Amino acid sequence: MRAVVYSENGPSSVLHLVELPDPEPGPGEVVVRVVRAGVNPTDWKFRAGVSPKQHDVVSPGQDGAGVVESVGEGVVHVAPGDRVWLRMAQHGRAVGTAAELTLQPADHVVPLPDEASFDLGASLGVPALTAHRALTLDGESLGAGSMSGRSVLVQGGAGAVGNAAIQLATWAGATVLTTVSSDAKGDLARAAGARHVVDYTRDDVAARVREVAPDGVDLVVEVAPATNLALDLDVVRNAGTIAYYANNGGDEATLPLRPSFSKNVRLQGILLYTAPADRLRVGADEVSAAVAAGALRVGEEAGVPLHHYPLSETAAAHDAVEGGAVGKVLVDIAGA
Structure with missing residues (x-):
């Protein structure tokens, strides 16, 4: 799979596109084929070294949306082919959402309501x-x-x-x-x-x-x-x-x-x-309910202009967020 990674902290120029092995899910894990990745200030701040790097090679991205590729033993709330959104995808893990495939704990993978676009799904998460x-x-x-x-x-x-x-x-x-x-x-x-x-x-x-x-x-x-x-x-x-x-x-x-x-x-x-896990689970459920009700939206008409970048230009996407882009910066990993 293709992924954007960095092996040392620094400016956006440390990001580069590489090939990584496709992940396989273990018990309680889900592999998601990412369609859209959202970029947050924490992504560029972690890359820049605000927090110590926890892995030798990191593929950034806390937020994203896509389609379940495969699931491990014990996962029952999603199945291959399901549309999902991701929360805190790179937290505690080497590979986040700036990759074609991401391996996630099951509770970081949330069903995406049918009415919601991948753009919206990738804009949820942290915000x-x-x-x-x-x-x-x-x-x-x-x-x-x-x-x-x-x-x-x-x-x-x-x-x-x-x-x-x-x-x-x-x-x-x-x-x-x-x-x-x-x-x-x-x-x-x-x-x-x-x-x-x-x-x-x-x-x-x-x-x-x-x-x-x-x-x-x-x-x-x-x-x-x-x-x-x-x-x-x-x-x-x-x-x-x-x-x-x-x-x-x-x-x-x-x-x-x-x-x-x-x-x-x-x-x-x-x-x-550092928030309690039970509160994050409640939050994910209630955010999804708001999405299903049409209460959370993106696009200029919702006050959230969208800015799209291809995976190969993830560095420019980081620069846009660091520069104060108004709205949501998204990285297009695969076609919607």
Whole structure:
């Protein structure tokens, strides 16, 4: 099989196309023929050396979608020929989704609803599961109408996780507000379903949020806590939650103690790679339910422009994500 790999950390130029042996599934494993691979910031960050390399040769890619090629003993939820999407495909493994075939633990392979394209399937994974974690405290479920009567502020609504959070929260019945940095990104956030869009480069965000939620929002989904924590504390309601999943804007944040404990605020950090396995399984099931309901979408009309690259240009796909491409960057492995 063809795969894009790297054997040393560094810039995208360390990626190269090679032939690898076709994998065979063992007990509890599934081989998937990848049609589309999604590229996330973690892919280029791992390649660049943000985290130590765990394998001599790595084929990157946490997200993807394709068709089951073969299954090992004990796998019953998918069968050869089934359409599937993949979650955390390269986590703990040498070969992710930048390959024609990928060998995965069975619970990383999720049936893809018939209505969903491979483009959508490859766009789920990290963004949708992170958004799901941000919208649910442990023990909570997310479904149609489950957040009715609640309000959510999504900071950075034009990003991949922000877009997924808008779509999922809207499906769940929440009133969704979001911040953006331009009119064009505002249009994308509205296409995703945001009811109220605030341009943080020119608007008083706190005042705009208070117009919609005078007592504060129930939940803030935060991408840049180092920059926004004081604002988040200002606009979150008593006993509300600030869920943060990235360190955009800085690696350290100052927490004003009295404003946080006097409002009984909960701070929830999110990282999929260390999240409880049971919550990830619930998240995958509920994300699939949202897909089946038509609540998660991709394309310009959904606020997620798609950018396609062939497998041989995976390095350019990494560069596009590192350069801040708006929307979803996909690698075409096989024809849909």
